[in-house]
Amino acid sequence: MDKDHEQFRIYLLGETDCRHGVGPFDFFASGWFIDTYTIPWQNGLRYERATLLNITEELRCYILSFLPYNQILRCASPTLKLCRTMHTTVKNSVDLQYAIELGAQGLVQVHPPIVSIAECLRILREKANACILDNLALRLIPQRLSVTLSTGKEHLSASGSQLVTVTRAPDKRLSSRAHVYHCAFVNVLGDRLALYGEAAVKDGYGYWSLHVWNWHEGVQADVGVFFPLSFKNSHSTFPYIKDICVVGEGYRSFSEIRFLTKEKLLAFTSYGHIEPYDVEDLSKAPRLQARFTLPYNSSNMHLYGIQYPPVLHSASSCAHLATPDNHWIWTTNTADRVLCLSNRGPGPLFVITARLFFMNIPPSWFDATSEDGLSVPWSSWGPQNSRCFSGSLHGAGGSRVVSFAKLNNYNDQDPVLLRMMDFNTSAVARGIGKVVREATTYHSFNKDEMSVTTYLPYIEAISSCILHNNALSFALDEEQVALLEQSECISTCQVNDVQHLPE
Structure with a gap:
């Protein structure tokens, strides 16, 4: 009975039975704990075991x-006779x-x-019914602004400030021969700081390196994993660099790095x-998982940038902040x-779903040659x-992107409409x-260059408000689209709320 009780507690936590490979849904749907049954004690007595039907709701x-939300739905499916009790439970909860x-x-959820x-629940369901872009407010911005930035435990560069970095020569004897060949890139998320840099030596040899640290704890100089670097056309060898990083010869030519x-x-x-x-x-050193290729590799690819606005708030950092008015x-x-x-x-x-970078890539996608x-060719991952x-893209946030919708006989000086595309799978479904x-x-x-065909589904909404001024900047989240416009005399901040209509 001790084993039975122990096994029962494991199932209560929704874990998997490692011996039989039974998952939470299989466990519930197969009839376990659906009907009351008895188990004989070793001393001959009978014990009636509690089940999902006769325990409290x-x-x-x-x-x-x-359980994850999708498994809750599967367990509570009204089409399964054994799950009707759980369907009622979910409906009442x-x-x-x-x-x-x-x-x-x-x-x-990021705010308490x-x-x-x-x-x-009512707010979520109301917002999920339908959406349009509606002009709600026009706010004048004063000439002087007082801005306070609060990042909690976040690094200041996470808010967009820039850092100037210089490479350090691994060998003092070569310090006069090494310099920054390309600009270094820095990205921060929470307590993680990533640095990519390229350095060149006058003899024509260069190297690149990618580092990731916990900046709360400082550089991990005592880890004991070292990378010896030897340079061509040189009799010198760099001493060991006390750092966890990826190091390679030549230039990796990163245009940008970004934490997901x-x-x-x-x-x-x-x-x-x-x-x-x-x-x-x-x-451990950063490990390359895949190399997704784009259909174009022209010389202007270095001009491209990633728009993936970081989420600066978390549940812990927002605990002391007031919840928004809405x-x-x-x-x-x-x-x-x-x-x-x-x-x-x-x-x-290119608008790409981030889910691609969290999935288990099918082996058939990789280019074995x-x-x-x-390498993962575009034809394997890109179109779908x-x-x-x-x-041009003017703003991105969450699952939404914002651009301009062209009017008839459009040119750069004509007024435009604001166009929003929402790639949220729930809204599409x-x-x-x-x-x-x-x-x-x-x-x-x-x-x-070839033509490119893609078909990731999305929701499209176009505002009824015509924009006559040139937009300087966009910002958007799940609730609002804010744009900064420049006129002859004043700057204005146009706030477009993403309104939702009842079903």
């Missing part, structure tokens, strides 16, 4: 709360419905709620490659956001996980607003 809610709604919309869970999460770093190269690195274990306390889950590649020129705009076997547009599923084909201005 509160305990059933507690058990189900350990506001907490479980709230968890399901959060998961379905790809949101995570000051209203009831029932009210939070503290455990995953993304690099974009001027050759048109997107490279995710595993940086979860800081006692009670919007959520942000988009990392994997449900979109990443954008764009430049200021006439080149294509590549040098290291990590991205959208390629013409024109619910058929909210105008759903675009048809494939789009981008035709390059360069005749030597």
Whole structure:
């Protein structure tokens, strides 16, 4: 009986039976704990074991709360006779419905709620029904602004400040011969700091390095993992560099590095490659997981930049802050956001779902003929996980991107409409607003480059407000789109709320 009780407690926590490979859903749906049954004691007595049918509904809610939202839905499916009890339990539980709604919309809670869970659920459902862009307010910005930046435990560079870095020569004897060849890149998320740099030696030899540290604890100089570097055309050998990093000869030509999460770093190269690195274990060097190739690798790829606005707030850092007046306390889950590649020129705009970089890549996607076997051709991953547009991107946040919609006979001086595209899978699945599923084909201005067809579905909304002034800057989140316009006399801040209509 001790083993039975121990096994029962494991299942209550929603874990997997390692001996039989039984998962939480398989465990519930197969009939376990559905009907009351008895087990004989060793001394001949019989013991009636509690099941999901005869335990209290509160305990059933507690058990189900350990499961992901999609498994809660599967367990509570009304089509399964054995799950009707759990279907009623979920239907009667506001907490479980709230968890399901959060998961379905790809949101995570970052502010402590000051209203009831029932009210939070109502807000989420109301916002999920339908959306339009509606002009609500026009705010004048004074000539003088007083800005206070609060990042909690975050690094100051996480808010956009720039750091000037200089390489240090690994050998004092070569200090006069080494210099920064290209600009170094720094990116910070939470307590993680990533640094990429390239250095050249006058003899024509260069090297690149990628570092990731916990800046709260300082540089890990005593870890004991060293990388000896030897230079061509030189009889000297660098002493050991006391640091955990990736080091290579030549130039990697990174255009930008960006944290997706503290455990995953993304690099974009001027050759048109997107490279995710595993940086979860800081006692090991960053590990390249794949090399996603873009359909274009032209010489202007170094002009492209990644638009993936960091989430500066977390549940812990927001605990002391007041909840917004509209009670919007959520942000988009990392994997449900979109990443954008764009430049200021006439080149294509790529909108890529971040879920691509968190999935287990099918082995068939990799190009076995590549040098290291990590290259993933565009044809394997691109069309179904991205959208390629013409024109410029003006803002990105969460699962949404904002650009201008062209009017008839459009030119740079004409007024435009604000266009928003939402790639939230929940909104697309619910058929909210105008759903675009048809494939789009981008035709390059360069005749030597191929046309690109993509079909990642999205929701499209176009504002009814015509913009007459040139927008200087955009910012958006799950609730609002703010744009800064420049007129002849004053600067104005146009706030467009993402309104939602009842079903």
